[in-house]
Structure formats: structure tokens, C-alpha cells
Amino acid sequence: KQEVTQIPAALSVPEGENLVLNxxxxxxxxxxxxWFRQDPGKGLTSLLLIQSSQREQTSGRLNASLDKSSGRSTxxxxxxxxxxxxxxxxxxxxTGTYKYIFGTGTRxxxxx
Amino acid sequence: xxxxxxxxxxxxxEKGKYVELRCDPISGHTALYWYxxxxxxxxxxxxxxxGTGAADDSGLPNDRFFAVRPEGSVSTxxxxxxxxxxxxxYLCASSLTPGQNYGYTFGSGTRLTVV
Numbered sequence: 001k002q003e004v005t006q007i008p009a010a011l012s013v014p015e016g017e018n019l020v021l022n023x024x025x026x027x028x029x030x031x032x033x034x035w036f037r038q039d040p041g042k043g044l045t046s047l048l049l050i051q052s053s054q055r056e057q058t059s060g061r062l063n064a065s066l067d068k069s070s071g072r073s074t075x076x077x078x079x080x081x082x083x084x085x086x087x088x089x090x091x092x093x094x095t096g097t098y099k100y101i102f103g104t105g106t107r108x109x110x111x112x
Numbered sequence: 113x114x115x116x117x118x119x120x121x122x123x124x125x126e127k128g129k130y131v132e133l134r135c136d137p138i139s140g141h142t143a144l145y146w147y148x149x150x151x152x153x154x155x156x157x158x159x160x161x162x163g164t165g166a167a168d169d170s171g172l173p174n175d176r177f178f179a180v181r182p183e184g185s186v187s188t189x190x191x192x193x194x195x196x197x198x199x200x201x202y203l204c205a206s207s208l209t210p211g212q213n214y215g216y217t218f219g220s221g222t223r224l225t226v227v
Contacts, residue, residue, distance in 0.1 A: 043220040102154030
């Protein structure tokens with residue numbers, strides 16, 4: 001059974017700091033991995049989608065990497081801003097399925 | 113529409129009552145998904161539609177939960193005899209094709225509270 005774990009569960013950093021959020025999964029037979037952002041009381045906003053054949057994706061200050069063989073992904077946020085404060089969720093789909101399995105998220109707070 | 117729309121945004125109901133939650137996906141998206149998110153947890157899969165048919169309903173917790181998508185667009189999640197444990201945020205997502213290449217777009221969710 002696929003399990004997705006995110007570390008740390010919560011993180012508080014000063015503005016301007018570069019930071020890394022970690023995601024690990026137990027079954028390497030994934031089709032893709034997606035990072036989402038969730039603001040309090042809101043739905044999920046897609047940040048980056050990495051196909052299993054890819055190693056990384058970048059969007060602005062965000063960079064996500066994928067190491068399928070070791071079951072790990074990282075989300076790197078450069079020059080963090082207070083507006084980055086949110087919960088970050090990673091999710092994987094297994095090959096042959098269409099449903100995402102989510103981690104429990106990392107709650108990020110960036111202090112001004 | 114421009115995004116995935118879910119109504120109502122909040123629903124409070126009494127234990128034992130019946131509720132319906134609506135999802136209006138992005139126009140042209142053939143795949144539609146329902147998830148449930150409890151406090152402090154990640155979303156959990158409930159059901160997936162491809163067109164009008166439920167292609168995977170393995171996540172529905174019991175037979176009190178049912179979902180339909182009669183015309184391949186709007187979907188309704190129906191919960192009978194609600195219980196306090198059903199309280200959660202119910203999220204809907206859609207994708208252009210079944211999730212593999214494009215990922216999802218989520219709605220803002222319906223927060224269901226059973227009192």
C-alpha cells in the first residue's frame with residue numbers, strides 16, 4: 001500500500017530564507033507526483049507536476065525534484081516571502097490508477 | 113467556467129439528515145474526482161468519474177455515500193443518514209483526461225459539519 005510522508009510537519013522561517021520541504025513515498029511505481037499549496041479554508045492550488053520520467057520541474061522561485069528509485073521528492077522555495085505561508089501537500093499517482101495519494105502536508109509560516 | 117466550482121461552500125446539517133454536494137468541473141474536462149479532507153490530514157480519494165460513469169469508487173467509505181454525474185459534466189455527491197464522523201471538507205477536482213498527463217485542478221471545497 002502506497003504511503004506518502006512529509007517532513008517536517010510544520011516549519012517557521014524568517015523572510016528571505018531558502019527552504020526545502022521533503023516528501024517520501026513507499027512504492028516507486030508512480031506515474032506522476034504533484035505539489036500543491038493549500039491556504040486556510042481553501043482548496044488546493046497546483047504548483048508543480050513531475051512525470052515519473054522527469055527529474056525536476058521549476059516555476060519561478062519553486063523547484064521540485066523527483067528521485068523515483070529512492071522514493072523521494074523535494075520542493076525548494078527560494079527567497080521565501082510571507083505570502084508563501086500555507087500548507088504544502090505532495091501527492092502521487094500509481095501507474096495504472098487515476099487517484100492521488102496525499103501526504104499530510106507541511107505547514108509553512110514565513111515571518112516578516 | 114474558469115475553474116472548478118463547488119456549492120455550497122459551507123453546509124451544516126443535523127445527524128441523520130441527507131445532504132447533496134455539487135461540483136461543476138472545468139468545461140471540457142472529462143475526468144472528475146471527489147476527495148474528503150479531515151482536519152489536519154491530506155485529502156483522501158472517494159470516487160473518480162470518466163464521463164458519466166464511475167470508473168473507480170473504491171474510496172467511498174460505505175453505502176451511505178453515493179455520487180452521480182448523469183450528463184458527464186456536473187457531479188453530485190450524496191450522503192444519506194449523515195453522522196458526525198462525516199464532518200470534513202469535500203473537495204472536487206477535474207482534469208482534461210484521466211489524471212495521468214495533466215494533473216488536477218481542485219475546487220475550493222464544501223465544508224460539511226454534522227451536528
